Amino acid sequence: MTTMELVSTLRARGSLEKEYHLTERFRSYRDTSNSSFTLTVTDVVHSDSAVYYCRVWGAIHGNGTQLIVTNPADDPILVQDPPISKVPEGVTVQLHCALYNASVNVTDVHWYHQRPGNKIEWALSHFVNDSVSRSGYISDRFQSYRNVVSNSYILTISHSSISDTAVYNCRVWSYIYGGGTQLNVTVANPPVPIQSPSQESITEGQSARLWCTMKNAAVGNTDVHWYRRLPGQDMEWVLTHEAGGSVRRRPGFTERFQPSRNSSSSSFILIVTKVKVNDSADYYCRVWGDSSGNGTRLIVIKADKGGSSKVLVSILVSILVLVLLFCILITAICYVKKWACFQQRLKPEGCSTKAMNTVYATVTAETEVNTQAATNVTASEQSEMCYADIHFRQQKKAPKLKVTEETTEYAVIKRAQ
Incomplete structure (x- = not known):
């Protein structure tokens, strides 16, 4: 606990008595116009920080003045x-x-x-x-x-x-x-600021535009003050866009927060570039001191760094699967059509499938057992005609193929007859 020490004494006759350890920086004056004494300390230093009291008549003290000397920084x-x-x-x-x-x-x-x-x-x-x-x-x-x-x-x-x-x-x-x-x-009617949208959701890193439309006033000659309220906190001033165009920002708010005016729509605009998650808040425009907008809630969604690439890969895979299925379908249709065409070309007019089967069965039987051909000729006359018709059609479509009577199975049948 420190004790009180005497600094100086100003005598009634005007002489000043200072303590030996005090310099000329300490001076006392008497002002008769307002009946007061003044102690002046020039070139203050940190050690001058103290509570200073005036005293008269030996025992009557003032209530004291605390002097705090600080570093300007x-x-x-x-x-x-x-x-x-x-x-x-x-x-x-x-x-x-x-x-x-x-x-x-x-x-x-x-x-x-x-x-x-x-x-x-x-x-x-x-x-x-x-x-x-x-x-x-x-x-x-x-x-x-x-x-x-x-x-x-x-x-x-x-x-x-x-x-x-x-x-x-x-x-x-x-x-x-x-x-x-x-x-x-x-005494003028107060303006009415209307904000839109009431809520804005945006992904981290993009830019947000918050609109404040004025009623009963022009934006060209009106200052606008932007505020925000973070979740669970009080309203805080962000910046002021003056009618002359100058911008004042609260310390801590950088030029990511840019105000502008749109005279054609009578609107103020607050642009927040490269939004961050901690920019999520309710933003308000205010004019004339207390006329505030209805507010816009800005929700910043954290960017999913791998999400876009995953979506792109899944889309490409889906496209490839669809293309592959389409190719398989087309190929199957082509094979079916080719087989049907082949069957149609092999079948002569007027010959049924049953007759065709009879021809091939007869040819096979006659090749294996030549001695019984005579007994079966009557039963297969129509089949022989169909088979001969088939060979005739094949020879017309492929004239380069020469088939002699001696080498055909039909000749074998004839000989057997």
């Missing part, structure tokens, strides 16, 4: 969104101030505003113990909240009026400011 960063908000009179407005490199649980926030033509003024302070201190002209319509999940402060203005038009800044550590939000409160 480790200073908190404040990101305000939206940078411009245009709302109709009477609606509730929410201004966000995200804190980086520090936690909202252990950091006070101070809200300032600057009305058109006036100087910047303190509006209210929200301390770590959740107490709120307001300026005299700030009513309880102004409320400050902490969002631990998104590590941000939220200034809510209910029942907004024309007089609330101003630039609002959040501040921490007495010298770190956010970029500010320009709030314009108007």
Whole structure:
């Protein structure tokens, strides 16, 4: 536990007495116009971090001021969104101030505003113990909240009026400011943004296009703010596409997220290129601060690297099987037709199949047993005529084949007769 030590003493006559270990960096001044004392520490170093108290009359102390000296690289960063908000009179407005490199649980926030033509003024302070201190002209319509999940402060203005038009800044550590939000409160009818499609499923690596169509306003002179809500998390600002064409992105969002306008359809478009699985979320467009679209749910499906090749192989195999079956069918049909044609060519007109069989049976019988041919001639006269007719037809179709009477089986039959 450290003890309190004397830094300097400013005498009533104006002389300054410092402790021996302090340098000229520490100077004390008296301001009679506002009846106050000021201790100035120039060229601060890390060892100057401490709680400083003023004391008068020997025993009366001030409540103290904590001085924290940090490395500029480790200073908190404040990101305000939206940078411009245009709302109709009477609606509730929410201004966000995200804190980086520090936690909202252990950091006070101070809200300032600057009305058109006036100087910047303190509006209210929200301390770590959740107490709120307001300026005299700030009513309880102004409320400050902490969002631990998104590590941000939220200034809510209910029942907004024309007089609330101003630039609002959040501040921490007495010298770190956010970029500010320009709030314009108007009496015009609010626009109606309509998003489509309500759900979009897309494979990882492709590009998604989310549409936001405007009613009661033109996209050419309106800023649009895109938000998203990841599963189980709060809404977070993604980017702002200003009417002038400039784009502001939340830290962490790259140029994969590209906004555009389509004046012919009065639409804003958010293009997400090379989508990833963690891009799956509900995306919302917002104009004039609180007029939000109905949202589009983007579902990114993980790509199956071997799936397309497997499908292609199965298709090729199916095609080959069908071609093979077709070839077999054609071949079978050709053989059947060829056999039928062959049978038709061998069968003479007026000869039945039974008669044809009789011819071949007679020829065979006469060849084996020549001595019994005479008794069978009468029974097979018609068969002999059919067989002779067959040989006649074969000789007409194949004239080059010479068959002599001595070499044919028919001659054997004749001789037997």
